[in-house]
Amino acid sequence: MDQSDALQRVVHAAISQRQVVRPGGGGTKEFLLPAAADAVLVSTAEHEGILHYHPDELVIRVRSGTRLIDLQATLSEAGQYLPCEPPSFGAAGTVGGMVAAGLAGPSRPYVGGVRDYVLGMKLILPSGEIAAFGGDVMKNVAGYDITRLNVGARGSLGLILEVALKVLPIPEVVQVYGLTCDPSLAQRHMLAQRRLTGLSASAYCDGELLVRYQGSKRAKTAFEQALGQGFVPVSNAGLAAVRDLSFAHTEHLWRWDGAVDAPVTGRLVAMDWGGALRWFASDVAPHNAGDKGVITWFRPSEGVLPALTLRADGVGRLQQRVKTALDANGSFIGYPALRPSS
Amino acid sequence: MLSEVITSSLRQIDDLELIEDPSRRKVYESDGLTAIAQMPPLVGLPNSLQALQEALRICHNHGVPMVARGAGTGLSGGATPLADGLLIGLAKFNRILEIDPVKMTARVEPGVTNLAISKAVASAGLFYAPDPSSQIACTIGGNVAENSGGVHCLKYGLTLHNVCALKIMLADGEVLSLGGTGLWEDGLDLLALLHGSEGLLGLVIEVTVALRPVPEAVTVLMAGFKDTNAAANAVSAVIQAGVLPAGLEMMDRLAIQAAEDFVHAGYPLEADALLLCELDGSDAEIAGLSEAVQAVLQAAGADSLVEASDAAARARLWLGRKAAFPAVGRIAPDYYCMDGTIPRRHLAEVLAAITDRSVHYGLPVANVFHAGDGNLHPLILYDANDSDQFQRAEAFGADVLAICLQFGGTITGEHGVGLEKIDQMCNQFTALELAVFHAVKSAFDPSGLLNPGKAIPTLNRCAEFGAMHVHQGAQKHPELPRF
Ligand SMILES: Cc1cc2nc3c(=O)[nH]c(=O)nc-3n(C[C@H](O)[C@H](O)[C@@H](O)COP(=O)(O)OP(=O)(O)OC[C@H]3O[C@@H](n4cnc5c(N)ncnc54)[C@H](O)[C@@H]3O)c2cc1C
Ligand SMILES: Cc1cc2nc3c(=O)[nH]c(=O)nc-3n(C[C@H](O)[C@H](O)[C@H](O)COP(=O)(O)OP(=O)(O)OC[C@H]3O[C@@H](n4cnc5c(N)ncnc54)[C@H](O)[C@@H]3O)c2cc1C
Numbered sequence A: 001m002d003q004s005d006a007l008q009r010v011v012h013a014a015i016s017q018r019q020v021v022r023p024g025g026g027g028t029k030e031f032l033l034p035a036a037a038d039a040v041l042v043s044t045a046e047h048e049g050i051l052h053y054h055p056d057e058l059v060i061r062v063r064s065g066t067r068l069i070d071l072q073a074t075l076s077e078a079g080q081y082l083p084c085e086p087p088s089f090g091a092a093g094t095v096g097g098m099v100a101a102g103l104a105g106p107s108r109p110y111v112g113g114v115r116d117y118v119l120g121m122k123l124i125l126p127s128g129e130i131a132a133f134g135g136d137v138m139k140n141v142a143g144y145d146i147t148r149l150n151v152g153a154r155g156s157l158g159l160i161l162e163v164a165l166k167v168l169p170i171p172e173v174v175q176v177y178g179l180t181c182d183p184s185l186a187q188r189h190m191l192a193q194r195r196l197t198g199l200s201a202s203a204y205c206d207g208e209l210l211v212r213y214q215g216s217k218r219a220k221t222a223f224e225q226a227l228g229q230g231f232v233p234v235s236n237a238g239l240a241a242v243r244d245l246s247f248a249h250t251e252h253l254w255r256w257d258g259a260v261d262a263p264v265t266g267r268l269v270a271m272d273w274g275g276a277l278r279w280f281a282s283d284v285a286p287h288n289a290g291d292k293g294v295i296t297w298f299r300p301s302e303g304v305l306p307a308l309t310l311r312a313d314g315v316g317r318l319q320q321r322v323k324t325a326l327d328a329n330g331s332f333i334g335y336p337a338l339r340p341s342s
Numbered sequence B: 001m002l003s004e005v006i007t008s009s010l011r012q013i014d015d016l017e018l019i020e021d022p023s024r025r026k027v028y029e030s031d032g033l034t035a036i037a038q039m040p041p042l043v044g045l046p047n048s049l050q051a052l053q054e055a056l057r058i059c060h061n062h063g064v065p066m067v068a069r070g071a072g073t074g075l076s077g078g079a080t081p082l083a084d085g086l087l088i089g090l091a092k093f094n095r096i097l098e099i100d101p102v103k104m105t106a107r108v109e110p111g112v113t114n115l116a117i118s119k120a121v122a123s124a125g126l127f128y129a130p131d132p133s134s135q136i137a138c139t140i141g142g143n144v145a146e147n148s149g150g151v152h153c154l155k156y157g158l159t160l161h162n163v164c165a166l167k168i169m170l171a172d173g174e175v176l177s178l179g180g181t182g183l184w185e186d187g188l189d190l191l192a193l194l195h196g197s198e199g200l201l202g203l204v205i206e207v208t209v210a211l212r213p214v215p216e217a218v219t220v221l222m223a224g225f226k227d228t229n230a231a232a233n234a235v236s237a238v239i240q241a242g243v244l245p246a247g248l249e250m251m252d253r254l255a256i257q258a259a260e261d262f263v264h265a266g267y268p269l270e271a272d273a274l275l276l277c278e279l280d281g282s283d284a285e286i287a288g289l290s291e292a293v294q295a296v297l298q299a300a301g302a303d304s305l306v307e308a309s310d311a312a313a314r315a316r317l318w319l320g321r322k323a324a325f326p327a328v329g330r331i332a333p334d335y336y337c338m339d340g341t342i343p344r345r346h347l348a349e350v351l352a353a354i355t356d357r358s359v360h361y362g363l364p365v366a367n368v369f370h371a372g373d374g375n376l377h378p379l380i381l382y383d384a385n386d387s388d389q390f391q392r393a394e395a396f397g398a399d400v401l402a403i404c405l406q407f408g409g410t411i412t413g414e415h416g417v418g419l420e421k422i423d424q425m426c427n428q429f430t431a432l433e434l435a436v437f438h439a440v441k442s443a444f445d446p447s448g449l450l451n452p453g454k455a456i457p458t459l460n461r462c463a464e465f466g467a468m469h470v471h472q473g474a475q476k477h478p479e480l481p482r483f
Helices: A004-016 A068-077 A095-101 A146-150 A183-192 A220-227 A237-244 A314-326 B004-011 B022-028 B049-062 B114-124 B140-146 B190-194 B228-240 B253-263 B283-299 B311-322 B324-331 B344-361 B387-406 B431-444 B459-465
Strands: A021-024 A040-043 A050-054 A059-063 A118-124 A130-134 A159-166 A173-180 A199-205 A208-215 A232-234 A253-258 A268-272 A277-281 A293-299 B016-019 B042-046 B066-069 B086-089 B096-100 B105-108 B163-169 B175-178 B203-210 B217-225 B247-252 B273-281 B304-308 B334-337 B365-370 B375-382
Touching (some): A004 A040, A004 A118, A004 A159, A059 A068, A095 A159, A118 A146, A130 A146, A130 B431, A146 B190, A173 A237, A183 A199, A183 A208, A199 A237, A208 A220, A208 A237, A220 B283, A237 A268, A277 A293, A314 B190, A314 B431, B004 B049, B016 B022, B042 B049, B049 B086, B049 B163, B096 B114, B105 B114, B114 B140, B140 B203, B163 B190, B175 B190, B217 B283, B217 B311, B228 B247, B228 B273, B228 B283, B228 B344, B247 B253, B247 B311, B253 B273, B253 B311, B253 B324, B273 B311, B311 B324, B324 B334, B324 B365, B324 B375, B334 B387, B344 B365, B431 B459
Parallel strands (some): A021 A040, B042 B086, B066 B086
Antiparallel strands (some): A059 A159, A118 A130, A118 A159, A173 A208, A173 A232, A199 A268, A253 A293, A268 A277, B105 B203, B163 B203, B217 B273, B217 B304, B247 B273, B247 B365, B334 B375
16 A cells, blocks of 8 residues: 555654654564664555566566565566565565665675665655655666665665565576585685586585575586585575574674685674675674674674774765765664774 | 966876877867767876876866766767866776686776776686677776666676776765675665766776676577567567576667678568577576577567577677667768667557657667667767758657656666756656755765766756656656757
């Protein structure tokens, strides 16, 4: 049901009472916004529905409150899927939340992330007015890319009402292979296997390297041969656990984003993206891997929040200027502080 | 003109070649959109980042506008000089700084040409996927600024999807690295924002591109159809069959004939529409894939079907498509290349509407189409020496853009807005949306010195243009001239 008017009224009311707006969908990723507790939650949960879907054009447009699982069901009926493989943090997760959280699954290095599949957007701006950017077409360079700027912005630049997404045909075969090994051997394999045709995931968790093939039936044998000794077909469960971050941890969960060939160190919980994304569990921020990567906080333990800060470098300042330019009155929540304070 | 104070300060900079001689400056008076020319008062060709930074600072301190130029192949006037600004040529930054065969990336300076990247990494078994037809000349900096595409974008994406990191220089000389060393960076995605920003937000001074392994096997299918509708349906059928071709291009009769006359690619001259479908993958799968797609094309009514699997034969088929613009250039004194994208299901209606306008203006049109992603390039044939024809071509072009909007598309798929389509921006976006663009600009370039007057119209300009936005397409005055 179209709830645009109602959502707009709620946003206007919040603005007029000088309350800060926090857009929300299914609330499955609220852990992403630890500091936003006093903001007014404006939920898109009722604003759902598929607006149009043209499988032969590989484009779907949906309302932001559409459940991710409903979107996925519609796509799979037509033999298509969302290649960015967003994590499933439960059935309540919405398309708006997926886009605003910008979290991409294991296929990120091979087929792209959420931002690579978002074509257009309609949103309630921090002023309370409704605007549209991008469109329903694959190629569109009119105006700055406000659509992709909102991907991963965590609701800080407006409330997303609609999203147009590029989708792809489901590959003929999807098969995960596993190899039990230690992290450093896993990394050697990850680096050596980067060029395999059909590689669509390369992750490490619980002492097992997980490599996924997707493509045609015919090319699968060649992939298996190229993988080499020791790899055995396994179920999707391990990789799904990496995607959904369903690791057991009592400490804080931290992410590290950096170069695939940076040495593997520390109390590693998992590696994904061929080694470009690493998860660490620890009460204090893990030692930063220098210029080879950046540590950010991701998910709390039961304990107190660690001391976090906004990026203070030139890029961080420019990001702040962009936020201020688009939300001069600070009507919407800010992007959360994720960097450990040193 | 630039004041003597500024010119003489710029002369002091080491590693900055200044072009003051009018006959040498004239080379820079337009980009690929030759219909608009402006003699630059001064051209600076920095040879080091320090020289570039010093030049920017001088201009910034004196409020002198700046226009970046790569190879000047842009088709929308993005690199057209300003009467009172410095034109900054970045072509001297043409070094490949690092090739990392393990990470499959290359770090290059902005003036490196698109094709030079693929050439440099070929020996490592890699290539850079986005391949604009202008790839022997256009620069990677220009590609980022325009978010350029090419025939391989359906499968491999646009420039945006193939760039992992950028170094940019803001108007005041500040240098920033966007994109980090991994695949995600905390905060707003400014890396995405730079793509397609047409030199208005910052100068791209270094690009790290993602490379891909050269596919083991490649084959190209060419199918002739008796009408464009059948060809369009064939495109849908291929995608519906679950195949994602590396490239899927369409040409209409006039384009086929012009290309065939020019390069003798072996195109079917009796066809009204031609599809070129490139498939790639591993040795094990390519034959089966090709058979499957051939069956789909045949079922969709292809009258002729040719497969080219060896490199020379493939190159010959692609040559006709890649040379389509110059080929059309041979059959008319001038052509005006349009660049709208439409939802593909409306192709037949859009082509009919374009044909109707062609008759109305008495100017022939050839259509070249990135069919897989709905990006249409109608080429309007005219004679620029005939001012009436020139005006009709301009009006025709404006109508084509209006048609694209009417069918839910966009005024530019890959060539950018520049000066050319700045008025149509008033049709595609509301005043509110334009204000968002201006806000972004102000965050990057508060003094408004980078490429002012391009890409994003001022609200005043839109008011003067008179085409107030009508929501979701339906445009009020499609007949309005553009300038
Ligand atoms: C870092 C992180 C880790 C998480 N880990 C887990 C986990 O392990 N397990 C689990 O079950 N859940 C987890 N979550 C919960 C998370 O809330 C969901 O994953 C969520 O992203 C899925 O969509 P949602 O509709 O539930 O979004 P929400 O959780 O409601 O929102 C997610 C983010 O998107 C923004 N947002 C949502 N909708 C819109 C919109 N329409 N317009 C603009 N912004 C919007 C919100 O402001 C918020 O920043 C995590 C969240 C985060 C942020
Ligand atoms: C025959 C022909 C075929 C073409 N085919 C295609 C095609 O298939 N696909 C496609 O997408 N385009 C195509 N184009 C258009 C053009 O080649 C592209 O837009 C290209 O990216 C422009 O690159 P350039 O180096 O020539 O940039 P220029 O024309 O010099 O500049 C283009 C814009 O980018 C800005 N700019 C340039 N360098 C930088 C920098 N380093 N930092 C910041 N801003 C910068 C300029 O200010 C300007 O706004 C074609 C053009 C021609 C003439």
